Structures are given as C-alpha cells and as structure tokens.
Amino acid sequence: MNYPDLTAKQRKTIDTLGELKSAGYRPKTIKQELRDNLIEKIRRKEEVFPGIWGYEDTVIPDVERAILSMHNINLLGLRGQAKTRIARMMVNLLDEYIPYIPGTDLNDDPLAPLSRVAKDIVEEKGDSTPVAWMHRSERYTEKLATPDVSVADLIGDVDPIKAATLKLPYSDERVIHFGLIPRSHRGIFVINELPDLQARIQVALFNILQEGDIQIRGFKLRLPLDIQFVFTANPEDYTNRGSIVTPLKDRIDSQIVTHYPKSLETGQKITEQEAHVKPEQKGMVRTNQLVKTLIEQIAFEARESEYVDSKSGVSARMTISAYESLLSAAERRALLNSEKDTYVRISDLYGVVPAICGKVELVYEGEVEGPVIVAQNLIGKAIRTQFLNFFPNPEKAKKSKRNPFAKITDWFGANNEMDLMSDMTNREYEARLKTIEGLDDFVDEFTARLPKEEKLFMMEFALHGMAEYSLIGKQALDKGTHFKDLVSSMFSGPGAEDDDDDTYGFDFDDDDDDDNGKPF
Structure with a gap:
C-alpha cells in the first residue's frame, strides 16, 4: 500500500503534505499498485474477477500475467464477451484511497506533482499544501471510440476563455484545457472499440504510451503520465470500419483474446447471473433446468448456423434477453388467464423470437429467409439437439x-x-x-x-x-x-x-x- 497500516480514521487526520510525509507515505505508480494488490489477492487465494465465468483457465490468467508484467492491455474479441466488464473490475485491484492535491486537473500526487498548477501550489505552501483523498472508484475513465472523437477530447486543447480569465499569453501552458487522458493520471483509462478511432487520433496516442510526451497546438510538454491503459476491440476482419494502426498495436504490451462460453453450463451461469428477473415473476413463473439449457443451446446453434454471420458473433446478451422474454411470456399467459402461477412451456420459447432477431447478424442467405424464420429454426434445432439427451x-x-x-x-x-x-x-x-x-x-x-x-x-x-x-x-x-x-x-x-x-x-x-x- 502507499500508506502502510494507515486506517480510515488516521487518513481523516491527514489534511496537509507535512502530515502525509510524517505518516510515511511513498508514491507508487498505478501499475505497481495493481501488481502489488494482485499479488496479495493471489496469495490469499481470493477471486480476482468474481462473476466472470468461463475464463478461469484462459482469459483471466492472461490478464493477471499482463498486470504482473505491468503491461498496457488490449482485450480482443467479439461482442458480448465481457471485455469492458473485465476492464471495470480492474478498479478493485487499486488501493482504496490515494492522496492528491485538490483543485488540480491531473489528480497530482502531493509528493510528485505533475502539472504546473500543482507544482506552484507545493512551491508556495510547502508542507501546508492541502491534501485530499480519492476513492478508487473515481480513478476509472472510459471512452467509447467513435469517428467524431478528436485529439482535443482525448489529449486537450488551448482554452481561450481560460487565457482571457487568467490574463495569460497563449505561450503559457496554463491555458491548456487537458483532455480525458491527462485527467486520468494515476488511474485506469479504457478506450472501447479502438479500431473505430480514426487513424490520425490513434497516432496521437503513440508518445503518450511510450514516452509520455503530449503535443497540443504547438506545446510540447513532458508529462510522464501514470496511467494503466486498457483497450477493447472487435477483430479487425469483422469491423471493416477501421483497424488498429500497426505502430499503436506495437506499443500495447499484451493483446488478450476473449471467447464465448465453451459449455452450456458456463452459459447458464452467465445468463442466470445477468438476467433481470422481476420479483413478481419469481413468485408466478416456475422453470426447470431443461428450459434454461434450451435457451443456451439456441446461442450455440446460432454460432454454428450457416445463416448467422460468424464474424459478428452471437453475444451473451442474446441468451440473457431470451431468458427474460421466456419468463415474461409465461407471466403474460398467467395474467391473461387470471392464474396465480404457471409453469414454463415449450411454446414460451417461441415468445423469445424478438430477443433473438435483434441479437444476430444474418448473412445473405439468412436475410432471404428472414430473421423471424431463422430465429424459429434456431429454436427448433436447439430442441432437436437436446431431445437426444432424454x-x-x-x-x-x-x-x-x-x-x-x-x-x-x-x-x-x-x-x-x-x-x-x-x-x-x-x-x-x-x-x-x-x-x-x-x-x-x-x-x-x-x-x-x-x-x-x-x-x-x-x-x-x-x-x-x-x-x-x-x-x-x-x-x-x-x-x-x-x-x-x-x-x-x-x-x-x-x-x-x-x-x-x-x-x-x-x-x-x-x-x-x-x-x-x-x-x-
């Protein structure tokens, strides 16, 4: 920890830089922080990514090795493979609280100020520099890459209003309005769907990842940003909207390939965990294991279907939506018949067709058949497959x-x-x-x-x-x-x-x- 044996009560008493030094605080990089806390969890046999099923022997060990290596990470896989969820759960490997200088844009460490503003405050106030505490949940930033994302959004730009207000010349770095990446200093920064980011914007990330340089409107700042980068991307041969430029890919230390559940049992765990079952449905609709298996079997059939685009994939969200629709179909029947409870039926499976239609991308032959017919045939194939088990x-x-x-x-x-x-x-x-x-x-x-x-x-x-x-x-x-x-x-x-x-x-x-x- 950055502050060994420091209790929450003791932290409340630390309000200045001098008190922080007396407590024995030493700065630590975020990657070292992630590494140390992961080591501690592994030694304690604690589950590092709870609720992530099917990756115990594949993706999770790769992520843990990348963290131990202090690498930036790219999670590569089709939609609905828990890429963003894994990135968000990395926050749990951060220290619970870290000290920072309030009023600064870059969450500056009191003992290692980075921005001009923070350095001026420390120089002016010395050990009386105020200190605040930031929770780990505030140290996560996520940005969806879209074609309209600009360099100003990610890195920053000159702010003429700030220059006018502070009466500063444009040559003064204090007129810079920092973007999302510098503001994520000492945190985790995630860019989802990286290939969708325009190539010229990806180029702007080169020096940040490697040298820590930032270039904004002629400014060349040496800011050794302390950031854990996590990127997510669909395979390039699927998106066709763009790709990760080679020099950027070269600067991302670990690329980890995700995958769909390899067994029906794993798929069921994910669906049961993520499906939102309404309280009224729990008391009204009764289910069995077979119908849950059939829901997962539909996804497996879809991933093998000649009518479904395999490059697009079939998200785990399909089975989650399908299971919710199944319960709602049974609930609706009970309500129509003024019955207090009901048991699921095979006919309820055909009520999940809308949930399937919106979750699969069809190839040309599938479009000719039509999404409804394809969905109904997938249900039929699932029944056919499971029939032989009974x-x-x-x-x-x-x-x-x-x-x-x-x-x-x-x-x-x-x-x-x-x-x-x-x-x-x-x-x-x-x-x-x-x-x-x-x-x-x-x-x-x-x-x-x-x-x-x-x-x-x-x-x-x-x-x-x-x-x-x-x-x-x-x-x-x-x-x-x-x-x-x-x-x-x-x-x-x-x-x-x-x-x-x-x-x-x-x-x-x-x-x-x-x-x-x-x-x-």
Missing part, C-alpha cells in the same frame, strides 16, 4: 423391433390433430396433452418420476422433438402450434397450394432439403 434417437428407433414412438405416431396417423395454443389455461394445456394416446406413457418410460407440471412440460417437449425429427408434422399458427400426421401435413399445411415453404411445414420442391425444410 429420449431415444428416432432414426435408430425406426429400425428397432419395438419402436417407442409408434403409439404416438399411430394416433396422429388415425387422422387425429392437436392445437397447442400459447395462451391456454393450465387445465386446458394438461387436457390437450393427455388426449394424445401414448404420450403420457412414453414420457414415463424414459424419464424419472416427475411432478405433474414438469411431466407436462416433457410431454410437450417430446412432441416438438418428434416434429423436429419428422415423426409427426408441425405447423406454426398465429397463437400456437398445430400438430398432425406427417403425411397429411404435407398435403394440407399452409403454403401447400402455392409451393411456398411454411415456417414449420415441409418442403416439396427439388431443393437439397430434407422434408422438414432444413438443408442437408
């Missing part, structure tokens, strides 16, 4: 001596149909599902004994999964889903007459499509 593989079941799906498919084959509407009451929902012969026994056979509401959820899940594997037909309705025999849906589903593919219908043209409308 029920037999339909492809293999067809070849077995006893087909476990036969009773259900036979029921639909006997010209039976079923509409599952999204706003049905709990009682109607149960009655509809139990009407389907064999569905109840099928779920019992392949799952453990389940509470009634969870069993109903699994029954609906089984229906949607069977449709995804083309055992039965499924067609989208305005307010729900229509299930029927596969063959009858092929000849009577919406779009059959004009040969247009229905969202959940089947394709009869000569494309290389399977009979559920998905490319082979």
